Amino acid sequence: MAQKLDYLKETPSQTSGPYVHIGLAPGDAGFDIYRQELGRDIAGAQAKGDRISVRGKVLDGTGTPVKDVLIEAWQADAAGTYPGCGEVAPDFRGWGRVIPDFETGEWSFDTVKPGPVAGRSGIMMAPHITLWLVARGINVGLTTRLYFADEQATNLNDPVLNLIEQDSRRKTLIAQKNGDSYRFDIHLQGDNETVFFDV
């Protein structure tokens, strides 16, 4: 026998269920309760940077849109600074909640394009947005990253994209330019299953 390690165990996760919007976005559940809902603006109108919008769907293993998903987005500002890690652009929050249309499953959000951020040991990571997905049927929130197709050179040197062994899977993290916006569909299963991270 040895001494007992006295660490606590992390509280285990449970699915957010289908009614996650009641708690995190009650306006979308169909009622008005708070003075302000949190996560409505990732980057306010005054925040500096290139304004972008991202659209997509989350698809299950049968290709059906997941209409009750809730996504949280987390990103650095246009200069590559995260809130809490230095001075960020005024009116920039870096975090927001994304809720799909309950009929179609299509979601979209507006923000500014993030700048590159120094990763471990100072190696630069290409501009990206971290996405965290919860829904009925998802037992532990899923973490992924959205990179931008028009950042080809920086993507090639991104230390996280380069951890992905298969070329074909790396593509699942690249949002494609589509007119004025980027398209980013997330596949929970199947041949095009999105890369999810254990962070």
Next chain:
Amino acid sequence: MTQFPDLYQRDREWHPPAYAQNYKTSVTRSPRKALLSLETTPSEAAGPTFGHNDIDPLDKDLLRNYAKTGDPIGERIILHGRVLDENTRPVPNTLVEIWQANAGGRYRHKKDTYLAAIDPNFGGCGRTLTDENGCYSFRTVKPGAYPWRNWVNSWRPAHIHVSVFGTSFAQRLITQLYFEGDPLIAKCPIVNTIPDQRAINQLVAALDLNATVPLDSLAYKFDIVLRGYRSTYFENRPEGN
């Protein structure tokens, strides 16, 4: 730029697996390829913060935050506890959000069609920030059990959904708390996605007679543990190598 220490690895055998065949919705919504393990980078180590400008004091009182003509119907309870990390350090000033069905087991959501009545005085959500010691509290009614479509005759035990942030975005956690003594806990396919009984016990809030309000409300205590941070005792690699 601020340096964050690395987080302890998440124990994936303590959490439920993505695919749990008895919780049928997970079958088509569970990734089947291995997760890509990533050492902490600033994208995961940093995280959003919230302050008292973001929320109002009444937000944590579910008996009053949606009341129109009086108090909601149901068993009045205090729900309280602490947010700690795996090193037993309190997590102060972190956002805790909850949502739940009313005392009859009905959610105020445009997609919930269960025949139990909507309570006109109950919204079913609340939010608060932990204090400097990591403590939080809510006042609400005990939610009812309700049927759901999994097997033909599946019932959820009474539960409250809990969402917590912590300091790093990789500590982000959503879970559900159950109530001590509820016989439906052991029968629930969602509870039973968790393989280890000790982990399930961690989700059961304890009746706490010390925190009741006599002649007014019962109380349950629910502590929440987020991932801890690694200590750096020795620097074994200079920056940049």
